[in-house]
Amino acid sequence: MTQRSATKRPWKDTLVDMLVGVDADTIVIGAGAAGLAAARSLAGRSVRVLVLEARDRVGGRVWSRPVARNATPAELGAEFIHGRGELTVQLLREAGAAAIDTEGEGWTCSKDGELRREDWDLSSTAGIFEAAGALPDDESVDRFLRRFERDRATRETARAARAFVEGFDAADPAIASARAIASEMRSGVDFAIARPLGGYGPMFEHLRNACVAAGVRIWLSTIVRRISWRRGAVAIDMSCGGESQTVHARTAILTLPVGVLRRRGDELAVAFDPNLPDAKIKALQSIEMGHVVKVALWFRSAFWERVRDGRYRDAAFFRCERQSFVTYWTQLPVRSTLVVAWVGGPKAVALSGIAEAELIERALNGFGALLNEPELAREEFEGGLTHDWGGDPFARGAYSYVAVGGGNARAALSAPVDDTMFFAGEATSTDDQDGTVNGALETGERAAAEAATALGVEAR
8 A cells, every 4th residue: 555545534533444444454644763673663563553753764763864975964853872782783783773972081171271181980970879869858950960060079970960960961050950860870781881873774774675575554744633443443633744634543643743743722732532641741841852953063074183283083072071071082983074962951052043154153153162273173073963852743862761750650651551552662761771762762672572562462
């Protein structure tokens, strides 16, 4: 069946009418990491799967963009592998790619503006959050860290911890749960960082091809408007190219980001009939979307490796809290002319609404100022790319974090509804892999197993 040949059927309230002309056993909403993983897993069980994706591409919040004269693509979304990332590594191998550990030096600007070798240790940040696990009641990261910032002995460590939560978790410390951050630290997922050699593109192309080869239909540029459901039946109203139609299935897997699921009051909001259960709505209210501004800059040469007599030749990260873009990183261990500028949390919110060209300009100026080589940076500059994930109607943010008091929110969000609607995506990860590609992949496979059980399909 082609996309345009799907029969248009009005929604009916009875189960019998809903199952007339079922278009698939399972409809997966979203062709990101979770959606493709779920679709492949179900298709491997001989389940008829239809994937609906609002964008004109697969990948979701992973977006690899080729860069002229650069073997390394610009990753405008997810870029790294956090923790062991076993499923990610496995898929990379299937795609003929590999993961490589990040390496290189860290440099940070001191109070006098000079770049100095960084001696920051993540374990000290993790250590300061150990006390959060013993809190009688959850509290914000901001409130938790203030008591340490008042103590001269722990002030600098607390400030580094605050910067980590803002930059790494893309979270607002005034909203983020101290207990949730402490749990993330205890998991160790933040301590090991690798990257896909050559970017995530080959892995997602492999996933897409595997789905298609297994019989999965993937409809791109297809926007879901309404999800109507009863036990054992789902009807999804959608639009594509100005045309509206309805497709039916026995089950659905939703991989929509929290920012999209929470959206109400505009034409791109997804409506539910009946509404989602109260427990699901409460969970969505306890999970926030982090804000990030990320700019990829590429240059004629890796000029930073030559300045100051090669002082920064092995630099992997540059950090300066006083800059608009707090962090810059190179592609080490791969030698490349590509540099990424990054800022998360409230400082990223402060840049929202600024035009793409201005963001690229600010990132370029910041990098030149950091190296004390503004003219050389501009002479070497060839181009830049960025994407506004917060303004993206199909993302509404970069990745998720738990708000104060939301300790069980991820588990509640991941729970099936009437063995009919299943939920996946990084925000539903319950083992502290939220915000990661691997977490999304694993939740996709989990939701697929749940849907298969509801359909009476045996596991592979």
